[in-house]
Amino acid sequence: MCGRYASTLPPEMLQELFKLLNKLDMVPRYNIAPTQPIAAIWEQHGRREAHFARWGLVPGWVKDPREFPLLINARVETMAEKPAFRDALKHGRCIIPASGYYEWHTNPDKTKQPYYITYADGRPMALAGLYASWMGPNGEEIDSVATITVPTNAQLSPIHDRMPAIIAPDAIDDWLNVRDVRAAEARQLALPLPDGVLKFHPVSTRVNSARDDDPGLIEPATVEPPKPPAAKKRVAGGSAQMDLF
Template sequence: MCGRIVHTLPPEAMRSLLRTRNLLDSVPRYNIAPTQPLIAVWEESGHREAKLARWGLVPRWVKDPRDFPLIINARAETMAEKPAFRDSLKHQRCAVPASGYYEWRTDPAGRKHPYFITYGDHRPMIMAGLYATWTGPQGEEFDSLAIITVPANTDLAHIHDRMPALIEGDGIERWLDVRTVRANEAVSVIGPAPEGTMAAHPVSPRVNSARNEGPDLIVPVPEDPFAAASPKPLKEKAKNPQQFDLF
């Protein structure tokens, strides 16, 4: 899973990394939560555009977004089969630049401990995502997205069983090319990050509240000895049967 994101990349760095035609002014964010806007990049009329999209995918066929469940992640293994993701996987793939993200580890007592996760060399992350544009009956519209997740690699499996699908190099090119790269080909470029590339450290529980912001949220704190007592990878969580048709 991926439920909070850190984004501190300057606009010029994003344009250089993803070759966008435009720039979006942004301020450093250290605790972006679902339903808030995320910067994403996708191809539009043959050009790459940086856009703001609501974090929480709303497919175009939804009648009323207020009655639709919040979908912030799409499982890579099943997204091609799910109605909420099928069209976006074919025609509306996007990339979400980030500086890192948070994940919560559950200790043997059931307590949750937040960790900040980045590449080990602190280079920017590019997360694979899916977007959709919803249009209302009065012509109102907005863009929304979900971040794709894959099984966690060995660097992170002791924290959580899932991680965002990270893409690099030619993988970015193929993922964003919805004109010539078919969905099944695009899926082949995503997967867990290579072993030994990720780093994580415990952070303050202040990140638990989306109201808290600032660089102090990513500062390492001493690890709780109870949180470190169970290094075995976590098991996959059972799916919610009420969400079977969506996820």
């Protein structure tokens, strides 16, 4: 899963790179965590704009967001069927600009080592996401998002078995075009990246605390390289994922 990421692009570069009609007042962030407001990009009525939204999707049909589970990720394999995500896949696709993301590898002694993962050439990422708008009984409104995860590629499998779906630059227009591109077609754009496109390095466990947010978090740390995971035994009974998610 993807539970932390960094976004350090200047607002002007973000506006130019993603062809936005507006500019958000943003500062570099190195440890963005769930429930925080994050920058997300979507299109409405032909206008592509950046918005601040809560990381943790709240579907419009929820009665009370305080009593709803925190949904930060949607699995690509099931998002078209799950009630929490299927409408957003049709009408609320978005991208989340990122400089890189963090993932944790579980060591043999059960400790967890964080890694920072970026494009090998240093270009920005467009994480695939879904957004929804919730309206409360007193007129309050919450825009919220979830990132989409896919099975990891072979390069990253020693770290984790999931990775965020990263939309290729030439596929961003189709991903955001909810008027003309159907959900089934858009689903084919949310794929694992090929091996060799990304690079990664271990970082300090300070990233475990959302209170820490500084450039030192993305600097390399010295640890033993992760070993490939052992083959998992298949368990009868299917997925344990809840019906909503």
